[in-house]
Amino acid sequence: MPLAASNEVFVIPLLSRRRVKFRRIKLFGLTLLTTFWASVKWSEFMPTDISLFMHWFLLILFFLTFGWISLYFFSAVFGFLELVRKRHYEGIKHPAKDAELNAKTAILVPSYNEDAAAVMARVLAMAEDLGKYSEGKQFDFFILSDSTNPEIWLQEEVMWFEAKKQFPQGINLYYRHRPRNTARKSGNIEDFCTRWGSNYKYMLVLDADSLIIGKTMIQMAKLMEANPTTGIIQAPPQIVNAQSFFARLHQFSGKVYGRIVMAGQSYWQAWDSNYWGHNAIIRVQAFIDSCGLPVFKGKAPFGGYILSHDFVEAALIRRAGWLAWMLPELEGSYEECPPSMLDFASRDRRWCQGNLQHIRILISRKIHPVSRVHFTVGIMSYLSSLLWCLLLLFGVGIVVWRYFFPPAYFTQSKELFPSWPIFNVWGTIALFVLSMVMLFFPKILGVLYVIGKGDKQYGGAGKLWQGFFVENLFSALSAPVMMLFQSKFIVEILSGMDSGWKTQNRTAGTSWRDGIRMHWWQTAVGVGASVLIYNYAHTLFYWMLPITLGMMLAIPLSVLSSRVWGKKSKQRIFTIPEEVHEPDILQNSKRNFKQLEQFITDKDMLALLKNDIYVSVHIYLLAINGPMPDFGSDLIKRVQHKVSSLSGGGDENLSLDEKRYLLYDEKLLQGYAVLCK
Amino acid sequence: MVAIKLYQPEDLIKSYVSSWHIDSATTISALSDEAAKDVKSLDELLDWLDNYLLSRLMPIKKDKILSDGQFLALVKVVYLQHELYQDFNIFDIAAVTEDKLIKLQEAMSEYKFLPEKKVVMPEQKIKVYNPFSLFLQYLKKGFRHAFGRK
Secondary structure, X not given: OOOOOOHHHOOOOOOOHHHHHHHHHHHHHHHHHHHHHHHHHHHHHOOOOOOHHHHHHHHHHHHHHHHHHHHHHHHHHHHHHHHHOOOOOOOOOOOOOOOOOOOOEEEEEEEOOOOHHHHHHHHXXXXXXXXXXXXXXXXXXXXXXXXXXXXXXXXXXXXXXXXXXXXXXXXXXXXXXXXXXXXHHHHHHHHHHHHOHHHOOEEXXXXXXXXXXXXXXXXXXXXXXXOOOEEEEEOOOEEOOOOOHHHHHHHHHHHHOHHHHHHHHHHHHOOEOOOOOOXXXXXXXHHHHHOEOOOEOOOOOOOEOOOOHHHHHHHHHHHOOOEEEEOOOOOOEEEOOOOOHHHHHHHHHHHHHHHHHHHHHHOEOOOOHHHHHHHHHHHHHHHHHHHHHHHHHHHHHHHHHHHHOOOOOOOOOOOOOOOOOOOOHHHHHHHHHHHHHHHHHHHHHHHHHHHHHOOHHHOOHHHHHHHHHHHHHHHHHHHHHHHHHHHHHHHHXXXXXXXXXXXXXXXXXXXXXXXXXXXXXXXXXXXXXXHHHHHHOHHHHHHHHHHHHHHHOHHHHHHHHOOOXXXXXXXXXXXXXXXXXXXXXXXXXHHHHHHHHHHHOOOOHHHHHOOHHHHHHHHHHHHHHOOOOOOOHHHHHHHHHHHHOOOOOOOOOOOHHHHHHHHHOHHHHHHHHHHHO | OOOOOOOOHHHHHHHHHHHOXXXXXXXXXXXXXXXXXXXXXXXXXXXXXXXXXXXXXXXXXOOOXXXXXXXXXXXXXXHOOOOEOOOOOOOOHHHOOHHHHHHHHHHHHOOOOOOOOOOOOOEOOOOEOOHHHHHHHXXXXXXXXXXXXX
C-alpha cells in the first residue's frame, strides 16, 4: 500500500514546498519573460508585407522554439550556480554512514537481442563489485530476456550458465526468457513484478548497456530505506566506453555539460523528478500498485502499448503520491552511446514515437503538473526540430516569394506615398545572436566549471577548449541533419507508421554504402536548398550556409564520425577522466567479456547444441519461461519434417522462426542435438 | 538414440522413478566430451560433477544436505538423459529408497528458480481531458491559489 494517497500528505523536512515553488517560479518566470520579450521583438522585426496569418504563424513558431532554448538556458544557469555553491542535493534524507541494509533488491537487466557476452560481462562485473561489500548479499540479478533471435536466446543461456559459476557467493543470478514480448520493455518488467517482484522490496532497473558500481547500488537501496515515501531514485547515467568519434563526442559533452544540465533539473524538479527507464531504483510495491500501464485504444503509433513507458511510470507513481528523485550526486552510474549518427537516429525514431504518444497523457486527468512538464519537454525535444524546420522553410520561402512577386509599393492608383515593406535585418540578427548565446553559454559554463575544479584528467584547459570548439562545430553541422531526420520521423508517425522494435547497434560503424543509402536525401535537400537560396534569396545564402553545408556533408559526417579516430592517449581530444583512469568496474567488464566470449566463439546455434550441458541448461530453463507461443501447425510440421529427415551433422537450413520453435520442442531439440554431433 | 529425460526438478524425479525399470546396464551418460575424456572412475566422476558442474549450476553441499547415496542418486537422475556411457556401470539404482527419494525431492526444490509470488498489477486509468477544460481547471486553481482564502 502506498504510504500516502495524495501529494498533500508529504512533509519534507529538509526542503520546504515554498522553496521549491519559488525555484520553479524563478525558472519558468524568467523563461516566459525572456520568451515574451524576444517574441515581441521578433513581431516588430518581421517583414511588414507578409499576411497576418503568416505573421502569427511565424510568431508562434518563434515563441515555441525560443521558449525551448530559453528553458534549457535558465535551467543550466541555475544548475551551474548550484554546483558552484557546492550544495548538497536537498530534500532527500541521506542515510547514516553505518546504516544497515536489510531489504532485498532485485537488479533487473532486460535484454532484447543484445550481445549476450557483453551483457553478462557487465552483470558479472557489477556482481563482483557488489560482492566486495557485506550488503551485496541483499542483491539478486535477473536477466529478463525478450530476445526473439533463437541463436541469441541460446547464447544468453550459455552465458548465464558460465557466469553463474563465477558469481560471488550469496548473490543470485537468475535468467528468464519471455516467450512473447508483449508490451516490450514495460511488459518485461511487469512480468517480473507479477511473478517474482513481491520477493523484493526494491528493484534496480538497468538497460542492457548499463553499469553501476556496487557502492552506488547499495547507496541507492539505503536511500530508499531512509526515505519511505520515495518511489523512484534516478541515478543519471554517464556515457562511457565510447570508441567512435561520434560516441566520444557525446561522452565528452555528457561529462562536461551534462552535470550542469542535471544539476539544473534537480534544482527545480526536486521530488517531482523523472525516470529514464534505467539506472534507477524503484519501490516494487509502489510500482505494482500504481504503474500497471493501460493499452491505448487505436492502432500504433498513437494507440496500442505505451512505448516510452518510463515517463509514464514516473508520472503514475507520482500521481499515486510517491516521490521521484533524480540525484546527480550518485556517481558510478554508466551507460553506452550509439556509435554512429545512424544508430542514434534509429534510437531517436523509437523515442520520437514514444514521446509523441505522450500527447495523450499530457492532457489526462490527475497528472501532476511537473509530470506534464516532463511530457512536454519530451515531446518538444522532437517537435522542436519540426518547428525549427518550418521556421527555416517559411523564412526562406518569404524571401523567395519576394523574388518572384516583388512588393507592390503603390497598391492603389494615385497613391501619394509608397508602402515600403520594412524588415529589421539588424534586429533579426540580434535575436539570432541572442539565441546562439543561449545555446552555447551553458556549454561554456560546463567547461569553466571543469577548469575551475582544476581537474587535469581532461587533458588540460587547452584540450577542453579544443573539445568544446570541435564539439560545437560538429553539433552545428549535424544539427540540420538530425533536424531533417526528426522532422521525417514526426511526419512518418503522424501518417501512421510504426517504428517497430529493432535491436540497438552498440559497436559497428557506418559503411559508405549505408551512409549514402540513408543520407542521400538530406544531401539532396541541402544541395537543392543551396541552389534555390543562391539564385532566389541570395542575401540569405551565407546565413543559411551552416545549415545547408551540414545537410550537404551529411554522408561524410555520418560515415567518418562513426569511425574510431586517433590512438588512445591522455592527450587526445574529448578525453574524460574515465578514459585516463578507467574505473575498476569498466576494466572488469572488459576482462569478463573476453573470458565469457570464448564460450560462444562460434555463435551459431548448431555449434552450441553440440554441447550436451548447454542443451540441458536450455531445457532446465524452459520450465521457467512460461508456455510456448503459438507457431502455427504449418511451421511445426515443417520443422518436424526437416529434423526427422536429417541424416546427421545437423542442418543449417532452418529459418530463425523454425529454430525458435525447435528450442521450445524438447524432444525434437534433443533429437536435433544428437544429430548435430 | 536414447530416450532423453529432462533436467527440471519435478521431471527429474519422475524420470528417476521411471528409470527404476531400466536394466542395470543403464549408466550415466557421457556428460560432455571433456568429462568423457577425464573421468576414469566413480570418484573422479563425482568430483568432476561436484567441482565442475553441479557446484555451479546447482550448488549442492553434498556433505551438508545430502547423504552420499542421495547425492549419487541426484547425479544419476540429472544425467540419466545422456547417451549411455557403457564402460561405467556404477549406479545401483535399487539402492535408493523411497525415503531417500523424498529427501532428494526436497533438496532439489531448492534449485528451482526463485519461487513465484503471483500478484496482479492493476491497470491504471489514464483518462484524457478536453484540453480546454484542463486549461480552465488550472486557471481556476491558479485564481483560488492567488485570491482564495488561506
